[in-house]
Amino acid sequence: MHMSKAVLLSASLGVHAVSAQTPMEKFEFVNFSRVHITDRFWKPKMDLVATTTLRACIYQTETATPRIRNFEKVARKKGEKHEGIYYDDSDVYKALEAMSYSISTHHDSALERKADEWIGKIAAAQLPDGYLDTYFTLNGLDKRWTDVEKHEDYCAGHLIEAAVAYYDATGKTKLLQVAIRLANHIDSVFRLANKPWFSGHEEIELALVKLYRVTNDDRYLKLADWYLQQRGVHSQWGNSGYWQDALPVKEQKNITGHAVRAMYLYTGAADVGSLTGDAAYMNAMKSVWEDVVQRNMYLTGGIGSSGSNEGFTHDYDLPNQSAYCETCASVGMVFWNQRMAQLSGDGRYVDVLEKSLYNAALDGLSLSGDRFFYDNPLASTGQHSRSAWFGTACCPANIARLVASLGNYIYGKSENGIWLNLFVNSNTRLAMGKDSVSIATETNYPWEGNVRLKIDPETPQKFSIHIRIPGWARGEASPGALYRFIQYKQKSIDFRVNGKKTETIMGNGYITINRVWEKGDQVSFSFPMETLKIRAMDSLRNDADRIALQRGPLVYCIEGADNAGSVWNILVKPNTFFHAVPYRILNEPVIALQAAMDQSVPAEGGSQIKIQKKQITAIPYYTWANRGADPMRIWLPDKITSVALNAGD
Numbered sequence: 001m002h003m004s005k006a007v008l009l010s011a012s013l014g015v016h017a018v019s020a021q022t023p024m025e026k027f028e029f030v031n032f033s034r035v036h037i038t039d040r041f042w043k044p045k046m047d048l049v050a051t052t053t054l055r056a057c058i059y060q061t062e063t064a065t066p067r068i069r070n071f072e073k074v075a076r077k078k079g080e081k082h083e084g085i086y087y088d089d090s091d092v093y094k095a096l097e098a099m100s101y102s103i104s105t106h107h108d109s110a111l112e113r114k115a116d117e118w119i120g121k122i123a124a125a126q127l128p129d130g131y132l133d134t135y136f137t138l139n140g141l142d143k144r145w146t147d148v149e150k151h152e153d154y155c156a157g158h159l160i161e162a163a164v165a166y167y168d169a170t171g172k173t174k175l176l177q178v179a180i181r182l183a184n185h186i187d188s189v190f191r192l193a194n195k196p197w198f199s200g201h202e203e204i205e206l207a208l209v210k211l212y213r214v215t216n217d218d219r220y221l222k223l224a225d226w227y228l229q230q231r232g233v234h235s236q237w238g239n240s241g242y243w244q245d246a247l248p249v250k251e252q253k254n255i256t257g258h259a260v261r262a263m264y265l266y267t268g269a270a271d272v273g274s275l276t277g278d279a280a281y282m283n284a285m286k287s288v289w290e291d292v293v294q295r296n297m298y299l300t301g302g303i304g305s306s307g308s309n310e311g312f313t314h315d316y317d318l319p320n321q322s323a324y325c326e327t328c329a330s331v332g333m334v335f336w337n338q339r340m341a342q343l344s345g346d347g348r349y350v351d352v353l354e355k356s357l358y359n360a361a362l363d364g365l366s367l368s369g370d371r372f373f374y375d376n377p378l379a380s381t382g383q384h385s386r387s388a389w390f391g392t393a394c395c396p397a398n399i400a401r402l403v404a405s406l407g408n409y410i411y412g413k414s415e416n417g418i419w420l421n422l423f424v425n426s427n428t429r430l431a432m433g434k435d436s437v438s439i440a441t442e443t444n445y446p447w448e449g450n451v452r453l454k455i456d457p458e459t460p461q462k463f464s465i466h467i468r469i470p471g472w473a474r475g476e477a478s479p480g481a482l483y484r485f486i487q488y489k490q491k492s493i494d495f496r497v498n499g500k501k502t503e504t505i506m507g508n509g510y511i512t513i514n515r516v517w518e519k520g521d522q523v524s525f526s527f528p529m530e531t532l533k534i535r536a537m538d539s540l541r542n543d544a545d546r547i548a549l550q551r552g553p554l555v556y557c558i559e560g561a562d563n564a565g566s567v568w569n570i571l572v573k574p575n576t577f578f579h580a581v582p583y584r585i586l587n588e589p590v591i592a593l594q595a596a597m598d599q600s601v602p603a604e605g606g607s608q609i610k611i612q613k614k615q616i617t618a619i620p621y622y623t624w625a626n627r628g629a630d631p632m633r634i635w636l637p638d639k640i641t642s643v644a645l646n647a648g649d
Helices: 005-012 042-064 067-076 089-106 109-124 134-139 152-170 174-189 204-215 218-229 259-276 279-295 327-344 347-364 394-404
Strands: 035-037 379-381 411-414 417-420 426-432 435-443 450-457 461-468 483-486 503-507 510-517 521-526 531-536 546-551 554-559 579-585 588-602 609-620 631-633
Touching (some): 042 067, 042 089, 042 394, 067 134, 089 394, 152 174, 174 218, 279 327, 327 347, 347 394, 347 461, 435 461, 461 521, 579 609
Parallel strands (some): 417 461
Antiparallel strands (some): 035 426, 426 435, 435 450, 531 546, 554 631, 579 588
16 A cells, blocks of 8 residues: 555654645744743853853944944034944844843843943934935935945844844834834835835845834835845846846746845745745745755755855855855854745754754854854864954854844744744743643753653643654755765654653654643653764765764764864774764863774875774864864765865865
């Protein structure tokens, strides 16, 4: 008898499948302000951002650089000139957004006073017609809205995002009113006047959707849609591939150009498609997404291989040592995949979100919280090191706002269901029917695979709980064919309600438990946390004859600091057994992987190579380069001939 893939998969997971078909279902992610996080992995990082990282951002923004000073100059009206780069206002807004999330989660009154101080200076710099951009206000308003590359609407988008976040966190409306006046100005100048225009650096599209959601004024949704419709229809600005303007958004199928701009654009397109019901947006987003994950995504979830355009080149061009993988692009991958997930109810998108979050994005923040990576390579001979700040300082505040807003990505809610997307020790309370339901997640993920959910409805009621089964736990190294596990043995996953095996449905990357829930009910399950070995497809020439390591959602690397300075002459065999051991990188407790592996060294005379055994330690990729500049690599050769490539990654 023929069995569908859904049933077969359910059986392999140890799940009793009662249906082969699970229709796609939309859901909404629960807002960060309603999620309380106590996680041993993420809570210390959120605390670090709320203190050390934001202190660094505040110092750089108002003391070490002229960013806040430019707002003060506008308010003084004394003819002073702008200092810095034309897009520097955006860094103020991103820092404010990160501050907003931390104020909500940490109730820091001093941080809130600092935010209010900044907001007062921003409001004082807004012109009577609603325009707000310190570069053009100080250098000549006659030049405003004349150059699509000058980031005016990009800065406006980040202001809107900060305003919505601050309103969510505090209930205060001063910055929100500034954002509304600026959005109204932009709408009047462009959409209502039907003036040809688009944003050279996308961002405003997704921000306007946030403004629509908080105000319920469809003017902003219409403006977001208008911005999307401007792409691919004007030719006077050129450089079309770089900023995703070669085709109308609804006709785009392939990823091109600047990676961060692409992520922000497609996040906005998914948002607008979801709210307007325009299937053409979603169809285009699916095509572009498949192009990304099947041909243009690193194992870490990073994207954008080239530093020359901070983005994409051609399919399968994924070098390791020269990988750009901008932190902001990985943050954008989290945004985009979140929107794709809630639009479709498809767990593949959260698989990619999780991969980017735990690896390529988190790598951008040091363990000390005050040093950063702009680009995130997958190999190094020791020339890469973290920086305290950058001239173009988009990445520090961007990774800060992502970590601080982690609560946005854990739970989801649909009309008749609750969705568990990420496995983070946390709790929330949701309206369900006429009552509310408290749900708490207990886990030590990503180090351990045990998860327990506690469900407490006010009164017994029937609804579904959807629990994502990560792709790595289903035997998928990536949603596309770029990477595959080798020697993978499927482990069963038992789902129990109150200690008893339960009937479930499997589909779209989630198992679903539908029943009448009562106060005190618990769901328990455990993911197999084994060392997984990965190969890349043949088209990825830089990874030929090499193996990478993963445990849970974490990609591993070997770094010189743990291996007597040697990473380029280590060979791994497919049958190598790795021990998972407690380890520390500075003050960060981690699980390291250790094994006796082959090391190639010159034989006597240096003309030949001999092999000797050496104990090797692999660490989570996000922790590397925290102990000074050091050699590092993710992809390890399994043949002596590959060792000769040395730093040719």
